[in-house]
Amino acid sequence: MRDIRLLDRLFIPGALIGPFTNANPGLGGVCTFVGEVRSDNGVEALELTHYEPLTLPGMHELADSAFARFDLMGLLMVHRVGVMHPGEPIVCVSAAARHRRDAIGAVDFCMDHLKSAAWFWKREKRSGQWHWIEPREQDRADLARWHEPI
Amino acid sequence: MRDIRLLDRLFIPGALIGPFTNANPGLGGVCTFVGEVRSDNGVEALELTHYEPLTLPGMHELADSAFARFDLMGLLMVHRVGVMHPGEPIVCVSAAARHRRDAIGAVDFCMDHLKSAAWFWKREKRSGQWHWIEPREQDRADLARWHEPI
Amino acid sequence: MVTVVFLGKLADLAGAPSLSLGAPLDWAGLRAALPKALAEVLDDPRNRVAVNGVLVADKAGLRAGAGDEIALLPPVSGG
Amino acid sequence: MVTVVFLGKLADLAGAPSLSLGAPLDWAGLRAALPKALAEVLDDPRNRVAVNGVLVADKAGLRAGAGDEIALLPPVSGG
Numbered sequence: 001m002r003d004i005r006l007l008d009r010l011f012i013p014g015a016l017i018g019p020f021t022n023a024n025p026g027l028g029g030v031c032t033f034v035g036e037v038r039s040d041n042g043v044e045a046l047e048l049t050h051y052e053p054l055t056l057p058g059m060h061e062l063a064d065s066a067f068a069r070f071d072l073m074g075l076l077m078v079h080r081v082g083v084m085h086p087g088e089p090i091v092c093v094s095a096a097a098r099h100r101r102d103a104i105g106a107v108d109f110c111m112d113h114l115k116s117a118a119w120f121w122k123r124e125k126r127s128g129q130w131h132w133i134e135p136r137e138q139d140r141a142d143l144a145r146w147h148e149p150i
Numbered sequence: 151m152r153d154i155r156l157l158d159r160l161f162i163p164g165a166l167i168g169p170f171t172n173a174n175p176g177l178g179g180v181c182t183f184v185g186e187v188r189s190d191n192g193v194e195a196l197e198l199t200h201y202e203p204l205t206l207p208g209m210h211e212l213a214d215s216a217f218a219r220f221d222l223m224g225l226l227m228v229h230r231v232g233v234m235h236p237g238e239p240i241v242c243v244s245a246a247a248r249h250r251r252d253a254i255g256a257v258d259f260c261m262d263h264l265k266s267a268a269w270f271w272k273r274e275k276r277s278g279q280w281h282w283i284e285p286r287e288q289d290r291a292d293l294a295r296w297h298e299p300i
Numbered sequence: 301m302v303t304v305v306f307l308g309k310l311a312d313l314a315g316a317p318s319l320s321l322g323a324p325l326d327w328a329g330l331r332a333a334l335p336k337a338l339a340e341v342l343d344d345p346r347n348r349v350a351v352n353g354v355l356v357a358d359k360a361g362l363r364a365g366a367g368d369e370i371a372l373l374p375p376v377s378g379g
Numbered sequence: 380m381v382t383v384v385f386l387g388k389l390a391d392l393a394g395a396p397s398l399s400l401g402a403p404l405d406w407a408g409l410r411a412a413l414p415k416a417l418a419e420v421l422d423d424p425r426n427r428v429a430v431n432g433v434l435v436a437d438k439a440g441l442r443a444g445a446g447d448e449i450a451l452l453p454p455v456s457g458g
Contacts, residue, residue, distance in 0.1 A: 117455065
Protein backbone atom coordinates (compact mmCIF):
# COMPACT_ATOMS: atom_id res chain seq x y z
CA MET A 1 0.00 0.00 0.00
CA ARG A 2 1.61 3.17 -1.19
CA ASP A 3 0.14 6.64 -0.80
CA ILE A 4 2.25 9.63 -1.92
CA ARG A 5 0.63 13.06 -1.94
CA LEU A 6 1.24 16.78 -2.09
CA LEU A 7 -1.50 18.71 -0.30
CA ASP A 8 -2.16 22.41 -0.58
CA ARG A 9 -4.29 22.69 2.54
CA LEU A 10 -4.35 21.74 6.19
CA PHE A 11 -4.43 18.01 6.89
CA ILE A 12 -4.96 15.94 10.02
CA PRO A 13 -2.27 13.23 10.24
CA GLY A 14 -4.40 11.05 12.50
CA ALA A 15 -7.07 10.89 9.80
CA LEU A 16 -4.50 9.40 7.41
CA ILE A 17 -2.77 6.97 9.77
CA GLY A 18 -5.82 4.96 10.81
CA PRO A 19 -6.85 4.01 7.26
CA PHE A 20 -3.18 3.47 6.30
CA THR A 21 -2.68 1.04 9.19
CA ASN A 22 -5.89 -0.80 8.35
CA ALA A 23 -4.80 -1.06 4.71
CA ASN A 24 -1.79 -3.17 5.72
CA PRO A 25 -3.23 -6.20 7.53
CA GLY A 26 -0.69 -8.53 9.10
CA LEU A 27 1.82 -5.77 9.83
CA GLY A 28 4.10 -6.04 12.85
CA GLY A 29 4.57 -2.33 13.34
CA VAL A 30 3.89 1.12 12.00
CA CYS A 31 6.26 4.02 12.47
CA THR A 32 4.99 7.52 11.80
CA PHE A 33 6.70 10.88 11.83
CA VAL A 34 4.73 14.10 11.73
CA GLY A 35 6.60 17.39 11.32
CA GLU A 36 4.96 20.64 12.32
CA VAL A 37 5.78 24.29 11.71
CA ARG A 38 7.70 25.54 14.74
CA SER A 39 7.28 29.08 15.98
CA ASP A 40 11.02 29.41 16.69
CA ASN A 41 12.58 32.80 16.09
CA GLY A 42 9.24 34.52 15.77
CA VAL A 43 8.16 32.62 12.66
CA GLU A 44 4.68 33.84 11.70
CA ALA A 45 4.24 31.74 8.57
CA LEU A 46 6.10 29.28 6.36
CA GLU A 47 5.64 28.98 2.61
CA LEU A 48 6.65 25.89 0.70
CA THR A 49 7.01 26.11 -3.07
CA HIS A 50 7.28 23.03 -5.21
CA TYR A 51 7.78 22.40 -8.92
CA GLU A 52 5.11 19.99 -10.05
CA PRO A 53 7.08 18.15 -12.76
CA LEU A 54 9.90 17.33 -10.33
CA THR A 55 8.52 17.31 -6.80
CA LEU A 56 5.93 14.54 -6.93
CA PRO A 57 8.01 12.26 -9.23
CA GLY A 58 10.92 12.84 -6.82
CA MET A 59 8.78 11.67 -3.90
CA HIS A 60 7.81 8.55 -5.84
CA GLU A 61 11.49 7.84 -6.55
CA LEU A 62 12.19 8.25 -2.85
CA ALA A 63 9.40 5.77 -2.08
CA ASP A 64 10.96 3.35 -4.61
CA SER A 65 14.29 3.66 -2.80
CA ALA A 66 12.65 3.07 0.57
CA PHE A 67 10.88 -0.07 -0.69
CA ALA A 68 14.19 -1.28 -2.17
CA ARG A 69 16.15 -0.66 1.00
CA PHE A 70 13.66 -1.78 3.67
CA ASP A 71 11.25 -4.69 3.90
CA LEU A 72 8.05 -2.64 3.83
CA MET A 73 4.39 -3.48 3.49
CA GLY A 74 3.22 0.08 3.04
CA LEU A 75 4.46 3.64 2.85
CA LEU A 76 2.51 6.86 3.29
CA MET A 77 4.26 10.12 2.42
CA VAL A 78 2.27 13.33 2.55
CA HIS A 79 3.78 16.80 2.22
CA ARG A 80 2.11 20.17 2.50
CA VAL A 81 2.82 22.97 0.04
CA GLY A 82 1.68 26.58 0.19
CA VAL A 83 1.45 28.85 3.20
CA MET A 84 1.34 27.30 6.68
CA HIS A 85 1.29 28.62 10.22
CA PRO A 86 3.03 27.46 13.42
CA GLY A 87 1.53 24.27 14.79
CA GLU A 88 0.29 23.05 11.41
CA PRO A 89 1.61 19.74 10.09
CA ILE A 90 4.04 20.02 7.15
CA VAL A 91 4.90 16.41 6.56
CA CYS A 92 3.70 12.97 7.55
CA VAL A 93 5.61 9.80 6.72
CA SER A 94 4.32 6.45 7.88
CA ALA A 95 5.84 3.05 7.18
CA ALA A 96 4.22 -0.31 7.86
CA ALA A 97 6.40 -3.39 8.05
CA ARG A 98 6.52 -6.84 9.52
CA HIS A 99 9.47 -5.83 11.69
CA ARG A 100 10.02 -2.63 13.63
CA ARG A 101 13.54 -1.87 12.41
CA ASP A 102 12.32 -1.66 8.81
CA ALA A 103 9.42 0.64 9.73
CA ILE A 104 11.56 2.97 11.85
CA GLY A 105 14.47 2.92 9.37
CA ALA A 106 12.23 3.74 6.42
CA VAL A 107 10.75 6.76 8.20
CA ASP A 108 14.21 8.00 9.19
CA PHE A 109 15.44 7.50 5.60
CA CYS A 110 12.47 9.24 3.96
CA MET A 111 12.56 12.18 6.36
CA ASP A 112 16.28 12.79 5.79
CA HIS A 113 15.72 12.78 2.04
CA LEU A 114 12.58 14.91 2.15
CA LYS A 115 14.36 17.45 4.33
CA SER A 116 17.47 17.87 2.26
CA ALA A 117 16.99 16.44 -1.21
CA ALA A 118 13.32 16.84 -2.15
CA TRP A 119 12.30 19.62 -4.52
CA PHE A 120 10.88 22.10 -2.02
CA TRP A 121 11.82 25.70 -1.44
CA LYS A 122 10.85 27.30 1.84
CA ARG A 123 10.61 30.79 3.12
CA GLU A 124 9.66 32.04 6.54
CA LYS A 125 7.81 35.19 7.47
CA ARG A 126 9.30 36.95 10.48
CA SER A 127 8.22 40.45 11.54
CA GLY A 128 6.18 40.64 8.37
CA GLN A 129 9.17 39.93 6.09
CA TRP A 130 9.74 36.78 4.05
CA HIS A 131 13.18 35.12 4.27
CA TRP A 132 14.31 32.17 2.12
CA ILE A 133 15.63 29.18 4.04
CA GLU A 134 19.04 28.04 2.85
CA PRO A 135 20.28 24.46 2.83
CA ARG A 136 21.65 23.45 6.23
CA GLU A 137 24.92 21.62 6.77
CA GLN A 138 23.22 19.39 9.34
CA ASP A 139 20.72 18.19 6.75
CA ARG A 140 23.55 17.29 4.37
CA ALA A 141 25.26 15.36 7.16
CA ASP A 142 21.99 13.54 7.96
CA LEU A 143 21.62 12.58 4.31
CA ALA A 144 25.21 11.38 4.03
CA ARG A 145 24.47 8.69 6.65
CA TRP A 146 22.58 6.75 3.99
CA HIS A 147 25.37 6.81 1.41
CA GLU A 148 27.92 4.96 3.49
CA PRO A 149 28.60 1.32 2.78
CA ILE A 150 26.07 -0.83 4.53
CA MET B 151 5.07 15.66 29.12
CA ARG B 152 5.67 12.11 30.15
CA ASP B 153 3.10 9.34 30.09
CA ILE B 154 4.22 5.80 30.94
CA ARG B 155 1.59 3.10 31.31
CA LEU B 156 0.94 -0.61 31.46
CA LEU B 157 -2.52 -1.47 30.15
CA ASP B 158 -4.33 -4.75 30.64
CA ARG B 159 -6.92 -4.20 27.90
CA LEU B 160 -7.21 -3.19 24.25
CA PHE B 161 -6.13 0.37 23.50
CA ILE B 162 -6.43 2.59 20.44
CA PRO B 163 -3.06 4.24 19.73
CA GLY B 164 -4.67 7.08 17.77
CA ALA B 165 -6.68 8.04 20.83
CA LEU B 166 -3.42 8.53 22.77
CA ILE B 167 -1.36 10.30 20.10
CA GLY B 168 -3.69 13.25 19.48
CA PRO B 169 -3.78 14.39 23.13
CA PHE B 170 -0.04 13.65 23.49
CA THR B 171 0.80 15.85 20.49
CA ASN B 172 -1.44 18.64 21.79
CA ALA B 173 0.21 18.41 25.20
CA ASN B 174 3.56 19.43 23.68
CA PRO B 175 2.95 22.81 22.03
CA GLY B 176 5.85 24.21 20.03
CA LEU B 177 7.16 20.80 18.99
CA GLY B 178 8.90 20.35 15.65
CA GLY B 179 8.02 16.73 15.19
CA VAL B 180 6.44 13.65 16.70
CA CYS B 181 7.59 10.13 15.95
CA THR B 182 5.35 7.25 16.91
CA PHE B 183 5.81 3.52 16.72
CA VAL B 184 2.92 1.13 17.20
CA GLY B 185 3.63 -2.60 17.39
CA GLU B 186 0.87 -5.10 16.75
CA VAL B 187 0.51 -8.81 17.30
CA ARG B 188 1.40 -10.53 14.03
CA SER B 189 -0.35 -13.69 12.96
CA ASP B 190 2.90 -15.24 11.69
CA ASN B 191 3.31 -18.95 12.13
CA GLY B 192 -0.33 -19.43 12.99
CA VAL B 193 -0.22 -17.41 16.19
CA GLU B 194 -3.70 -17.42 17.73
CA ALA B 195 -2.92 -15.38 20.82
CA LEU B 196 -0.03 -13.78 22.66
CA GLU B 197 0.23 -13.45 26.42
CA LEU B 198 2.51 -10.94 28.09
CA THR B 199 3.33 -11.38 31.74
CA HIS B 200 4.95 -8.62 33.74
CA TYR B 201 6.21 -8.33 37.31
CA GLU B 202 4.69 -5.21 38.79
CA PRO B 203 7.57 -4.21 41.10
CA LEU B 204 10.09 -4.29 38.24
CA THR B 205 8.25 -3.69 34.97
CA LEU B 206 6.79 -0.21 35.44
CA PRO B 207 9.83 1.16 37.33
CA GLY B 208 11.97 -0.27 34.51
CA MET B 209 9.92 1.62 31.93
CA HIS B 210 10.37 4.83 33.92
CA GLU B 211 14.13 4.25 34.03
CA LEU B 212 14.09 3.74 30.27
CA ALA B 213 12.20 7.03 29.88
CA ASP B 214 14.84 8.73 32.08
CA SER B 215 17.55 7.36 29.78
CA ALA B 216 15.71 8.57 26.69
CA PHE B 217 15.31 12.07 28.13
CA ALA B 218 19.01 12.09 29.06
CA ARG B 219 20.13 10.94 25.63
CA PHE B 220 17.78 12.90 23.35
CA ASP B 221 16.49 16.45 23.41
CA LEU B 222 12.83 15.59 24.02
CA MET B 223 9.75 17.59 24.90
CA GLY B 224 7.56 14.61 25.62
CA LEU B 225 7.53 10.83 25.72
CA LEU B 226 4.59 8.46 25.69
CA MET B 227 5.26 4.79 26.36
CA VAL B 228 2.32 2.42 26.64
CA HIS B 229 2.63 -1.37 26.81
CA ARG B 230 -0.08 -3.98 26.87
CA VAL B 231 0.01 -6.92 29.25
CA GLY B 232 -2.27 -9.93 29.37
CA VAL B 233 -3.73 -11.92 26.48
CA MET B 234 -3.85 -10.31 23.03
CA HIS B 235 -4.90 -11.44 19.57
CA PRO B 236 -3.39 -10.84 16.13
CA GLY B 237 -3.93 -7.28 14.92
CA GLU B 238 -4.15 -5.82 18.42
CA PRO B 239 -1.60 -3.18 19.45
CA ILE B 240 1.01 -4.34 21.98
CA VAL B 241 3.11 -1.24 22.34
CA CYS B 242 2.98 2.43 21.45
CA VAL B 243 5.96 4.75 21.90
CA SER B 244 5.69 8.37 20.84
CA ALA B 245 8.36 11.05 21.22
CA ALA B 246 7.86 14.78 20.71
CA ALA B 247 10.89 16.96 20.10
CA ARG B 248 11.93 20.22 18.53
CA HIS B 249 14.01 18.32 15.96
CA ARG B 250 13.13 15.19 14.05
CA ARG B 251 16.34 13.26 14.72
CA ASP B 252 15.70 13.38 18.48
CA ALA B 253 12.10 12.20 18.07
CA ILE B 254 12.99 9.33 15.72
CA GLY B 255 16.08 8.36 17.70
CA ALA B 256 14.19 8.24 20.99
CA VAL B 257 11.52 5.93 19.54
CA ASP B 258 14.19 3.64 18.06
CA PHE B 259 16.04 3.61 21.40
CA CYS B 260 12.95 2.92 23.52
CA MET B 261 11.69 0.18 21.21
CA ASP B 262 15.03 -1.66 21.21
CA HIS B 263 15.10 -1.56 25.00
CA LEU B 264 11.45 -2.52 25.44
CA LYS B 265 11.92 -5.45 23.08
CA SER B 266 15.00 -6.94 24.65
CA ALA B 267 15.57 -5.52 28.10
CA ALA B 268 12.17 -4.72 29.61
CA TRP B 269 10.63 -7.08 32.17
CA PHE B 270 8.12 -8.86 30.00
CA TRP B 271 7.69 -12.55 29.36
CA LYS B 272 5.75 -13.63 26.31
CA ARG B 273 4.15 -16.80 25.19
CA GLU B 274 2.31 -17.56 21.98
CA LYS B 275 -0.61 -19.86 21.42
CA ARG B 276 -0.26 -21.93 18.25
CA SER B 277 -2.62 -24.84 17.48
CA GLY B 278 -4.08 -24.43 20.92
CA GLN B 279 -0.70 -24.83 22.69
CA TRP B 280 1.19 -22.11 24.56
CA HIS B 281 4.91 -21.70 23.76
CA TRP B 282 7.28 -19.37 25.64
CA ILE B 283 9.21 -16.94 23.45
CA GLU B 284 12.94 -17.03 24.04
CA PRO B 285 15.31 -14.07 23.80
CA ARG B 286 16.39 -13.45 20.21
CA GLU B 287 19.96 -12.84 19.13
CA GLN B 288 18.74 -10.09 16.79
CA ASP B 289 17.23 -8.21 19.72
CA ARG B 290 20.51 -8.36 21.59
CA ALA B 291 22.31 -7.01 18.52
CA ASP B 292 19.77 -4.20 18.19
CA LEU B 293 20.31 -3.27 21.82
CA ALA B 294 24.09 -3.34 21.49
CA ARG B 295 23.89 -0.49 18.97
CA TRP B 296 23.19 1.89 21.86
CA HIS B 297 26.15 0.82 23.96
CA GLU B 298 28.82 1.66 21.44
CA PRO B 299 30.82 4.87 21.83
CA ILE B 300 28.90 7.78 20.36
CA MET C 301 6.03 -16.47 55.47
CA VAL C 302 8.04 -15.60 52.39
CA THR C 303 6.20 -15.37 49.06
CA VAL C 304 8.06 -16.80 46.08
CA VAL C 305 6.84 -15.62 42.66
CA PHE C 306 7.73 -17.50 39.47
CA LEU C 307 7.77 -15.55 36.22
CA GLY C 308 7.58 -16.76 32.64
CA LYS C 309 8.44 -20.38 32.01
CA LEU C 310 9.63 -20.82 35.61
CA ALA C 311 5.95 -20.81 36.59
CA ASP C 312 5.47 -23.85 34.37
CA LEU C 313 8.40 -25.62 36.02
CA ALA C 314 7.10 -24.70 39.46
CA GLY C 315 3.59 -25.80 38.57
CA ALA C 316 2.17 -22.60 40.09
CA PRO C 317 2.69 -18.84 39.78
CA SER C 318 3.77 -18.53 43.42
CA LEU C 319 4.17 -20.36 46.69
CA SER C 320 4.71 -19.49 50.34
CA LEU C 321 7.68 -20.75 52.34
CA GLY C 322 8.62 -20.32 55.96
CA ALA C 323 10.77 -17.37 57.01
CA PRO C 324 13.65 -16.76 57.22
CA LEU C 325 14.79 -18.15 53.89
CA ASP C 326 18.24 -18.28 52.29
CA TRP C 327 19.38 -19.58 48.89
CA ALA C 328 19.98 -23.11 50.11
CA GLY C 329 16.60 -23.18 51.82
CA LEU C 330 14.86 -21.91 48.69
CA ARG C 331 16.57 -24.44 46.44
CA ALA C 332 15.73 -27.27 48.84
CA ALA C 333 12.04 -26.30 48.82
CA LEU C 334 11.72 -26.33 45.03
CA PRO C 335 11.42 -29.23 42.57
CA LYS C 336 14.92 -30.43 41.70
CA ALA C 337 14.62 -29.52 38.01
CA LEU C 338 13.62 -25.98 38.91
CA ALA C 339 16.37 -25.61 41.51
CA GLU C 340 18.96 -26.58 38.91
CA VAL C 341 17.57 -24.16 36.35
CA LEU C 342 17.85 -21.36 38.90
CA ASP C 343 21.62 -21.85 39.07
CA ASP C 344 21.84 -20.57 35.48
CA PRO C 345 23.06 -16.98 35.84
CA ARG C 346 20.59 -15.85 33.17
CA ASN C 347 17.81 -16.50 35.68
CA ARG C 348 17.75 -13.51 38.04
CA VAL C 349 16.35 -13.10 41.53
CA ALA C 350 14.71 -10.05 43.10
CA VAL C 351 13.70 -9.47 46.70
CA ASN C 352 10.91 -6.94 47.18
CA GLY C 353 11.45 -5.64 43.63
CA VAL C 354 15.21 -5.20 43.93
CA LEU C 355 17.49 -7.42 41.87
CA VAL C 356 19.94 -9.50 43.88
CA ALA C 357 23.52 -9.29 42.62
CA ASP C 358 24.67 -12.49 44.34
CA LYS C 359 22.01 -15.19 44.55
CA ALA C 360 23.99 -17.23 47.05
CA GLY C 361 23.75 -14.31 49.46
CA LEU C 362 19.94 -14.25 49.33
CA ARG C 363 18.24 -13.52 52.65
CA ALA C 364 14.48 -13.11 52.99
CA GLY C 365 12.41 -12.55 56.11
CA ALA C 366 8.73 -12.71 57.01
CA GLY C 367 6.60 -10.73 54.56
CA ASP C 368 9.31 -10.50 51.90
CA GLU C 369 8.61 -11.37 48.27
CA ILE C 370 11.19 -13.28 46.25
CA ALA C 371 10.75 -13.16 42.44
CA LEU C 372 12.46 -15.70 40.19
CA LEU C 373 12.96 -14.11 36.78
CA PRO C 374 13.95 -15.99 33.63
CA PRO C 375 15.43 -14.05 30.69
CA VAL C 376 12.91 -11.65 29.18
CA SER C 377 11.46 -12.60 25.82
CA GLY C 378 12.56 -11.23 22.49
CA GLY C 379 10.46 -9.25 20.04
CA MET D 380 7.43 30.59 -27.09
CA VAL D 381 9.49 29.00 -24.33
CA THR D 382 8.24 29.33 -20.74
CA VAL D 383 10.93 29.99 -18.14
CA VAL D 384 9.93 29.19 -14.53
CA PHE D 385 11.89 30.59 -11.58
CA LEU D 386 11.79 28.67 -8.34
CA GLY D 387 12.60 29.79 -4.80
CA LYS D 388 14.72 32.90 -4.42
CA LEU D 389 15.40 32.99 -8.17
CA ALA D 390 11.81 34.24 -8.57
CA ASP D 391 12.74 37.22 -6.38
CA LEU D 392 15.79 37.94 -8.52
CA ALA D 393 13.73 37.59 -11.70
CA GLY D 394 10.96 39.79 -10.31
CA ALA D 395 8.34 37.28 -11.50
CA PRO D 396 7.60 33.55 -11.14
CA SER D 397 7.94 32.98 -14.89
CA LEU D 398 8.39 34.67 -18.26
CA SER D 399 8.01 33.75 -21.91
CA LEU D 400 10.87 33.96 -24.38
CA GLY D 401 11.02 33.34 -28.10
CA ALA D 402 11.88 29.85 -29.37
CA PRO D 403 14.32 28.33 -30.00
CA LEU D 404 16.36 29.18 -26.96
CA ASP D 405 19.86 28.13 -25.93
CA TRP D 406 21.90 28.89 -22.78
CA ALA D 407 23.45 32.06 -24.19
CA GLY D 408 20.05 33.28 -25.35
CA LEU D 409 18.51 32.58 -21.95
CA ARG D 410 21.32 34.36 -20.08
CA ALA D 411 21.07 37.36 -22.38
CA ALA D 412 17.34 37.68 -21.77
CA LEU D 413 17.66 37.71 -17.98
CA PRO D 414 18.73 40.48 -15.59
CA LYS D 415 22.55 40.42 -15.33
CA ALA D 416 22.55 39.57 -11.60
CA LEU D 417 20.29 36.58 -12.22
CA ALA D 418 22.31 35.38 -15.23
CA GLU D 419 25.46 35.37 -13.09
CA VAL D 420 23.75 33.50 -10.26
CA LEU D 421 22.68 30.81 -12.74
CA ASP D 422 26.32 30.04 -13.52
CA ASP D 423 26.67 28.68 -9.97
CA PRO D 424 26.55 24.89 -10.41
CA ARG D 425 24.30 24.58 -7.32
CA ASN D 426 21.54 26.18 -9.40
CA ARG D 427 20.10 23.46 -11.63
CA VAL D 428 18.11 23.62 -14.85
CA ALA D 429 15.33 21.34 -16.03
CA VAL D 430 13.63 21.20 -19.43
CA ASN D 431 10.12 19.76 -19.37
CA GLY D 432 10.75 18.30 -15.93
CA VAL D 433 14.04 16.63 -16.81
CA LEU D 434 17.23 17.90 -15.18
CA VAL D 435 19.88 19.08 -17.61
CA ALA D 436 23.33 17.67 -16.93
CA ASP D 437 25.20 20.32 -18.90
CA LYS D 438 23.58 23.75 -18.77
CA ALA D 439 25.71 25.09 -21.63
CA GLY D 440 24.15 22.48 -23.89
CA LEU D 441 20.59 23.68 -23.15
CA ARG D 442 18.23 23.64 -26.15
CA ALA D 443 14.55 24.51 -25.86
CA GLY D 444 11.95 24.76 -28.61
CA ALA D 445 8.45 26.16 -28.91
CA GLY D 446 6.19 24.95 -26.08
CA ASP D 447 9.07 23.77 -23.89
CA GLU D 448 9.28 24.74 -20.23
CA ILE D 449 12.64 25.61 -18.69
CA ALA D 450 12.79 25.57 -14.87
CA LEU D 451 15.58 27.33 -12.99
CA LEU D 452 16.05 25.61 -9.65
CA PRO D 453 18.10 26.95 -6.75
CA PRO D 454 19.30 24.57 -4.01
CA VAL D 455 16.39 23.12 -2.05
CA SER D 456 15.88 24.42 1.47
CA GLY D 457 16.99 22.69 4.63
CA GLY D 458 14.73 21.45 7.39
